Amino acid sequence: MSLPFTPRPSQRRILRYTGGRLGVAAVPGSGKTHTLSALAAQILASGQLEPQQEVLIVTLVNSAVDNFSGRIAEFVNERGLLPHVGYRVRTLHGLAHDIVREDPPLVGLEQQFSIVDEIAASSLVRDAARAWVHAHADYQPAYVLDALDDYRRRKVGQKQWPELVEELASSFIRSAKDRRWTPDRLRLAAGQQPSSLPLLDMGIEIYADYQRALTYRGAVDFDDLIRLAATLLETSPELLERLRFRWPFILEDEAQDSSENQQHILSALAGKPGNWVRVGDPNQAIFETFTTADPDLLRTFIEENPHDEMPESGRCQPSIFGLANFLIEWAMTRHPILEVRDALTPPPMKPAPAGDPQPNPPDDSAGVILLTENFTPEEEVDEVARSLHDWMPKHADETVAILAATNDHAARMTDALRRRKIKFRELLRSTSPTRAVAGALSYILNYLGEPDSASKLAQAYKVWRRDWREDAERQPLFIRAVHVISKLKRVEDYLAPISASLPLAAPSDLTALTPEAPDMLSDSEREALEVELDAFRAVVRLWHGATVLPVDQLILTVAPAVFSAAADLALAHKLALVMRQLAGENPHWRLPELTPNLAEIARNERRFIGFSADDSGFDPQQHKGVVVVSTMHKAKGLEWDRVYLTSVNDYDYPSGQPGDHFMSEKWFVRDGLNLEAEALGQLKAAAAVDEFSYYQEGEPTRAARLNYVRERLRLLYVGITRARRELVVSWNTGRRGDAGPALALKGMQEWRDTTNR
Numbered sequence: 001m002s003l004p005f006t007p008r009p010s011q012r013r014i015l016r017y018t019g020g021r022l023g024v025a026a027v028p029g030s031g032k033t034h035t036l037s038a039l040a041a042q043i044l045a046s047g048q049l050e051p052q053q054e055v056l057i058v059t060l061v062n063s064a065v066d067n068f069s070g071r072i073a074e075f076v077n078e079r080g081l082l083p084h085v086g087y088r089v090r091t092l093h094g095l096a097h098d099i100v101r102e103d104p105p106l107v108g109l110e111q112q113f114s115i116v117d118e119i120a121a122s123s124l125v126r127d128a129a130r131a132w133v134h135a136h137a138d139y140q141p142a143y144v145l146d147a148l149d150d151y152r153r154r155k156v157g158q159k160q161w162p163e164l165v166e167e168l169a170s171s172f173i174r175s176a177k178d179r180r181w182t183p184d185r186l187r188l189a190a191g192q193q194p195s196s197l198p199l200l201d202m203g204i205e206i207y208a209d210y211q212r213a214l215t216y217r218g219a220v221d222f223d224d225l226i227r228l229a230a231t232l233l234e235t236s237p238e239l240l241e242r243l244r245f246r247w248p249f250i251l252e253d254e255a256q257d258s259s260e261n262q263q264h265i266l267s268a269l270a271g272k273p274g275n276w277v278r279v280g281d282p283n284q285a286i287f288e289t290f291t292t293a294d295p296d297l298l299r300t301f302i303e304e305n306p307h308d309e310m311p312e313s314g315r316c317q318p319s320i321f322g323l324a325n326f327l328i329e330w331a332m333t334r335h336p337i338l339e340v341r342d343a344l345t346p347p348p349m350k351p352a353p354a355g356d357p358q359p360n361p362p363d364d365s366a367g368v369i370l371l372t373e374n375f376t377p378e379e380e381v382d383e384v385a386r387s388l389h390d391w392m393p394k395h396a397d398e399t400v401a402i403l404a405a406t407n408d409h410a411a412r413m414t415d416a417l418r419r420r421k422i423k424f425r426e427l428l429r430s431t432s433p434t435r436a437v438a439g440a441l442s443y444i445l446n447y448l449g450e451p452d453s454a455s456k457l458a459q460a461y462k463v464w465r466r467d468w469r470e471d472a473e474r475q476p477l478f479i480r481a482v483h484v485i486s487k488l489k490r491v492e493d494y495l496a497p498i499s500a501s502l503p504l505a506a507p508s509d510l511t512a513l514t515p516e517a518p519d520m521l522s523d524s525e526r527e528a529l530e531v532e533l534d535a536f537r538a539v540v541r542l543w544h545g546a547t548v549l550p551v552d553q554l555i556l557t558v559a560p561a562v563f564s565a566a567a568d569l570a571l572a573h574k575l576a577l578v579m580r581q582l583a584g585e586n587p588h589w590r591l592p593e594l595t596p597n598l599a600e601i602a603r604n605e606r607r608f609i610g611f612s613a614d615d616s617g618f619d620p621q622q623h624k625g626v627v628v629v630s631t632m633h634k635a636k637g638l639e640w641d642r643v644y645l646t647s648v649n650d651y652d653y654p655s656g657q658p659g660d661h662f663m664s665e666k667w668f669v670r671d672g673l674n675l676e677a678e679a680l681g682q683l684k685a686a687a688a689v690d691e692f693s694y695y696q697e698g699e700p701t702r703a704a705r706l707n708y709v710r711e712r713l714r715l716l717y718v719g720i721t722r723a724r725r726e727l728v729v730s731w732n733t734g735r736r737g738d739a740g741p742a743l744a745l746k747g748m749q750e751w752r753d754t755t756n757r
Contacts, residue, residue, distance in 0.1 A: 005075075006357050010310040011035045015042060017277060021270070023255075023302035024279040027349045028324075028721035029315025029639070031358075032279050033067055036251050039277070041075030043249050044086045055087040056247035058095055058266065060254035063618070064637075065089045068253070088247070092262050093222050096229035099265075100220075102239055107228040114219040119578065120585045121221045123597060125173065127586065128209035129166040132202065142198065145670050156668045164666055165202070168679050172203035173210060175680055177223040178261045178292040179687050180231060183208035189686040197695060199675065200682035217585060226261050233268045244271055255280035255301075259292035263301075278302075279310075283328065283344050286633055286715045299345070311347040314358035315639055319365045320727050321349040322755070323748060324720045330747045331713050337656045343710035344717060365756055367726040370749045374740075377412070377647070380732040384644050385416035387728070388627055391642070392422060396625040398641040403632045403719050405652035406663075410629050413646070417627060425623050427630035437563065437571040440466070442598035444558050448547055449591035451491065458486035461536055464562060477525075481532050495537060495544070551594055552580035632719045643723035645716075649731040653716055653742035656709040664708060665701075673697070677704035716744055 007015060014024060014035050026032045040055045049055070057068050073083035090098065097115070104111055116124070133140075140161050144153060176186060186204045190197060214220060220228065233240050250270050252258070255278040258266075270276035278301055285295030313321065325348040335341050351360045375383060384402060391400070404410035410426075417424045440463045447456035461482060462469075468478040488494050521529070539561050546557035559572035575598065582597055583589060620628060620640050628640065654660040665674045681700025720727060729748070731741045741749075 005034055005038060006355075007035070007038070008310075008312045008353055008356060010308065010312055011038075013308055014277075014279075014310065015039055019249075019275045020273050021275075021301075021305040022277045023298065023305050023307040024277065024310060025298075025302060025307070025347060026279050026281050026310035027313050027347060028281065028284065028718070029313035029349075030310040032253060032310065033064070033071060035310065036253055036277070036279060037068055037071035038075055040072050040087050040249075040251055041079060041081075044076060044081060045079045049086055049248065053086070053246060053248055055249045055251065056095070056269070057087060057089045058092055058250065058252045059089065060091065060257055062091060064253065065091060065094070092258075092265070093225055096225040096265065099229040099232055099239075099243065100225055102243075103232065103236060106236055106239075107232050109220065109228070110218055112218075114217065115225065116214065116217070116219045116221050116585065118222070119597070120582065122170070123582055123586060124210055124213045125170050125206070126166050126596075127589075127593070128206045128213065129169045130162055131209060132169075132206050133162045133165050136202075139198075139202070143670055143673070143675060144668055148668065152668075160666065160668060164669075164675060165206075168199070168676050169203060169206040169210070171676050172679050172683060173207050174223055174292060175683055176203070176207060176687075177227045178259050179683075180227050180261065181683075181687055183211060186683075186686060193686060194694070197682040197686065199679040200686055203679050203683060226259075226265070230261050230265050230268070233265065240268060243269055249275045250277070252276070252278045253280070255298045256282045256285040256295045257287050257293045258297055259294060260297065261292065263297050283714055284636060284718050286636065286711060286718055309347045311350045312352050312356075313349050314352035314356055314360050315724055316349070316721060317361040317367060317725055318351060318363040319368045319755075320720065320723050320725075321351070321360075323368055323727070323751070324717055325349055326748065326751045327713070327717055327720065327744060330744065330751075334747065335655070335713075336743070337706070337709065339706050340656060340709045340713070343713040349721070361725045364725065368752060369726070369728045370745065370752050371728065371730040372741075372749065373730070375730065375732045376737070377409070377732045377735065380646060380730050381412050381416045384413065384646060384728075384730065385420050385422065387644075388417070388422055389420050392625065392627070395642070398725075399620045399624055399628070399639075400642040400644075401620070401628040401630060401635065401638075401640040401722065402644045402646060403630055403635050403722060405632065405647045405715075407631055409647050410631055413629050417629070422627055423625070424627040424629055427618060427628060427634045437568050438575055438598045440562055441555060441558065441572065441575060442595055444543065444562065445551075445554070445591055445595040445598065448543060448554075449595055451544065454488040454491055455486055457488070457491055457540070458482050460540070461485050464536060464539060477528055477532055480525075480529050481536070484529070484533065485536075494533075495540060547591075550580065551583045551591070552576040555579060632715050632722075635722050636718055639722055639724055641724050642726040643719070643728070645719045645727070645729045647732055648716065648729055648742050648745045649734055649739040650742050651734045651739045653712045653744060654705075654709055655743040656705055657743070660705075662705055662708060664704070671698070672701065674701040674704050677701050713744060716742070 008031070011031060011034075014022075015038060017039060026035075036057065040057055043049070043055050057072070059065060059068060068089045069084070072087055072089070076083050076085075100107065100109070104113055137157075140157055141153075144156060144161070148156065176183075181189075183204050186200070186207070190200050190204060193200075214224070233243075247269060250266055252266060257280070266276065267274075278298060280298050282295040282299050285293065285298075287293045315321075316324070328344040328346065328348055331344040332341050335343075352358060371383075373383075388400070388402075402410070402413050404413060414424060414426060443456075443459045443463045447453065447460040450456055465474075465478055465481070468474040471478075485494075542561070543554075543558055546554045549557065553576075555572060555576040559569055559576075563569050563572060579594055579597065582594060586593065618638065620638055630638075632645075651661055651663065654662060662674070664676070665672065669675055677700040678697065681703075682695050684700075685695035720729075729745065731739075731745060733739050
């Protein structure tokens with residue numbers, strides 16, 4: 001049951017709104033959703049709308065759509081009005097889809113156009129990027145370190161360079177579409193540049209190939225929806241006027257994550273002066289790096305229009321929001337890099353007023369724990385797990401979370417919790433069961449795509465008998481079988497022997513292929529090995545027979561031999577559906593092209609929708625007594641009684657000083673260049689061809705580093721403000737052992753020591 005809504009002073013000011021433009025800076029826990037929902041209900045009850053009109057509410061993610069719809073329905077019911085009438089809640093992509101559907105042919109689409117999702121779009125980008133790499137084998141040396149020896153250069157060329165080109169292409173295409181530049185228009189602009197821009201040429205070529213793939217499918221991606229919606233509003237004054245009449249009031253949430261194109265759409269719909277309320281927190285803009293989001297757009301809107309603040313928050317106890325406020329002040333006045341002192345801005349958080357339905361927890365300075373120990377990454381993981389092992393039994397009715405800087409670090413945390421038998425729930429790109437199932441299937445399909453590889457067949461065997469690894473009785477047989485299979489000279493002789501007897505049964509064969517000499521194997525050990533190899537051969541033959549089937553049916557054939565748990569089999573079924581969709585969208589792909597998608601899910605590099613409601617919304621209150629493991633990005637908008645912030649070192653949270661390293665930069669690229677940033681710099685130079693703009697190598701890398709420093713400061717602020725009662729912050733020395741505590745953490749430790757004197 002929801003709490004009664006008693007507006008705080010700042011919320012009452014927002015609810016006095018009657019029209020025009022209004023920008024609102026709202027701190028974490030200030031009740032943005034409640035306030036905008038109440039404002040929507042208030043407008044509906046005011047009688048200002050005609051029967052055909054609606055209040056348009058625009059938010060960032062699908063889960064917020066459901067949240068807004070439910071809250072507004074409650075307020076509308078309280079006023080005696082019909083729920084779900086007179087208002088529309090949309091994500092920006094959902095709104096763009098509504099707009100484009102009004103007249104698809106006007107922007108060159110068929111009436112029944114389709115939309116590719118993120119998974120399919122990523123696959124198309126990968127396809128185009130890999131085709132470009134294959135066609136430009138001589139391009140890589142221009143950007144790779146000269147000092148690399150032939151072996152390392154070859155390894156980079158096989159894996160890391162293609163992956164970098166794919167990342168670069170994704171950012172390039174997204175940014176080009178946000179500027180509404182087509183490949184043809186970019187080619188014309190590139191031809192007018194005073195000098196060659198090779199990364200621009202690369203981006204244009206991959207972009208064009210990607211768009212051809214979409215056109216072939218009669219489809220658009222999510223970025224196209226935004227681009228085409230903006231274009232449609234510009235080219236159809238009649239449609240624009242009709243939509244302005246339909247939506248006379250626009251309420252926008254999470255406006256700090258808006259892009260220039262998104263802002264353009266809402267500005268066009270609102271008109272001038274227009275009834276447009278934008279609420280957000282620039283201090284929580286954590287999706288900026290290499291995306292089209294820009295928190296300065298909201299800051300500028302607030303400066304140029306009537307504005308207000310929502311600083312009261314009932315989320316954190318005073319010592320925690322005191323730490324958050326200190327971080328704002330430290331960043332604005334003490335950060336050594338003057339250019340990033342705009343990363344965090346006022347307003348600071350203020351406590352909820354007396355009598356508020358959501359009061360702040362009582363102050364407890366001991367609840368802010370800033371650890372000073374220089375843990376290794378492994379030691380930090382173990383220390384957090386040990387701390388939770390001691391804390392959990394006494395706090396079964398409270399919520400707790402571990403917030404990590406990266407998905408990889410979070411996954412290591414789940415491993416440590418599992419070892420200590422601590423209950424946990426994951427908010428990562430994919431859950432550990434999904435990763436395990438996807439990883440197992442990817443190894444088997446990887447072998448079936450290269451069936452003469454003994455090493456890949458051995459990996460498939462490891463998957464098939466993965467339960468034997470920790471079985472002391474069966475482990476020796478497991479090791480012998482892996483060794484024999486991995487040393488096969490001709491896999492086909494094993495799978496299809498000429499004689500009926502097992503080809504590895506003779507002592508002469510086992511001499512070369514077993515860890516021990518034949519005379520060290522007893523008759524029973526030799527017989528067990530032969531039986532095991534024969535059993536695996538039968539399974540592999542079954543898999544080979546299924547390779548003529550579509551990929552989803554192949555997976556469903558493989559799965560029963562690998563999994564026995566119902567949940568694992570159900571996950572395999574869902575993965576089969578994902579692979580069927582990919583195969584349908586890429587009919588020329590075979591196993592070698594399809595299998596990497598499973599591997600990405602297994603490595604936690606791709607989001608996969610599972611069974612829970614987490615994909616449409618997550619409520620920490622439903623998981624009391626269970627540790628939630630999440631990245632800080634995924635934790636935005638959530639809160640827990642106790643929060644662990646991990647890996648707060650100067651690698652995950654660099655300050656931009658000399659000697660800092662940046663995880664977005666690749667070790668093998670010359671001159672420390674960030675090629676993603678350089679490609680976008682060249683795109684920006686071309687897109688500004690009519691303005692005074694030019695490209696200078698290295699400047700985009702420097703600008704990207706400063707933006708990254710800003711974003712990581714905001715990410716730390718978001719992490720701190722997820723905690724209600726207790727906050728534990730730790731750091732580690734990093735993978736190379738040379739990282740120190742983040743500079744901001746040092747400042748917070750000094751503040752804590754001074755405050756506690």
